[in-house]
Amino acid sequence: MPLLERVTTLLRANLNDLIDKAEDPEKMMKQLLLDMENQLLQVKTQVAIAVADLHLLENRKREHEESATGWHRKAELAIARNDEALARMALDRSLSAQQMAGSFAQQMDDQQMEVETMRNAYLQLQTRLKETEAQCELLITRNRRAKAAGKATAAQTKIADGAALRSLDRMKTKILGQEAENSGAQAVLGLNTVEDRFHKLERESRIDDLLLELKQQQRLPG
Structure with missing residues (x-):
């Protein structure tokens, strides 16, 4: 399952339903927190990778833009020297560089969207983790209290039965x-x-x- 799908599953998970289905609620909650922490770490890593890729695309786009500008100046120089053939070759290189710069610009837009998606997933999972930690802490306390009350009730029942x-x-x-x-x-x-x-x-x-x-x-x- 892709990372974002796993994150979405964790975000949509109903804690109460999971607890109701668990044989050992306390163990289940600890495992859930561990899974969320692991996924959060993976998402954080992916955000860093996505940002690094975005910077790489920016550098490549800038390089091709500079290349396009450089070839265009060479074309101007060739025309000034009455070398039309050389000017046409320089312009051809300039157009190719511009096209590559445009392609990298498009990739940058796509990459920027991916970075935002990963960042949002990270922030949502981080918030959900904090909420889940608080809920689990309360539920673990309630679960332990319920067990203690159950033992006391069993003892009372044993006495009450005569x-x-x-x-x-x-x-x-x-x-x-x-x-x-x-x-x-x-x-x-x-x-x-x-x-x-x-x-x-x-x-x-x-x-x-x-x-x-x-x-x-x-x-x-x-």
Whole structure:
């Protein structure tokens, strides 16, 4: 594709449409800016070449104009010397030089139009690049903010769906159940301990009675 056609394509590109179609908008925007910078550099180079060619055409036109003037003076000199044949040859050379100067003048007009076209393309692309850089900077910021918001929304949705709360409820129920079991076990252990103590007291009392009976039987001092 010719350079100007590529530039026109970039100038007509709809940034929003490109972003909508891109899988990675940020990567696409960076690539677009890189493409525009490369095209801008190429257009700038072509403008410099076109201007150089215009100067070359100007020099060639001036050379032929000077040549035409020089041959015309020689024709005048030949006539002054009554050398008509030589004068005709000089005039012929002068006409040829004039024709060449006219051709270069036409080429200069065409080249001037090309220079203006390239310059306009360069200025438009330069302006579009600055605008696109600003747009991309804003869109990249918005894209990153949207991603962050999306992650936050996903986290909120995950919490809102009750899964985490249900897990907490199950854990709470399990803990309460364990506490109840522990309380019941402690209660049972407490009862057993009281019964054991009374049983021990009764046994000790029975042993005291038996011991007293033995002492009485043996008439031992109490």
